[in-house]
Amino acid sequence: MAGVKKVPERMCLGCQKMHNKKDMIRIVRSPAGDFSVDVTGKKSGRGAYLCHNIDCFNVAVKEHRFEKSFKSIIDNKVYDELRTGIFQIDR
Numbered sequence: 400m401a402g403v404k405k406v407p408e409r410m411c412l413g414c415q416k417m418h419n420k421k422d423m424i425r426i427v428r429s430p431a432g433d434f435s436v437d438v439t440g441k442k443s444g445r446g447a448y449l450c451h452n453i454d455c456f457n458v459a460v461k462e463h464r465f466e467k468s469f470k471s472i473i474d475n476k477v478y479d480e481l482r483t484g485i486f487q488i489d490r
């Protein structure tokens with residue numbers, strides 16, 4: 400059969416389950432060290448994936464999974480900005 404593509408999946412840093420990449424949020428660290436939400440999926444830099452679910456975000460923060468994934472210390476301010484950027488809420 401032609402045209403059958405495997406759906407690319409990524410693991411969520413929160414629930415640690417595999418999901419369709421397209422349904423996930425990509426958080427990327429630029430080579431300059433800035434964190435941002437990658438809505439296009441095309442930003443360069445190291446990326447981490449999350450479900451579009453604030454519980455997954457909070458678990459990932461609490462368990463320091465972003466820090467492990469990016470191998471760097473992340474300021475609370477950065478988390479607040481990401482949280483606001485992804486979920487449009489302050490906390």
Ligand SMILES: [Zn+2]
Pocket residue numbers: 411412413414415416449450452455
């Ligand atoms: Zn999740």
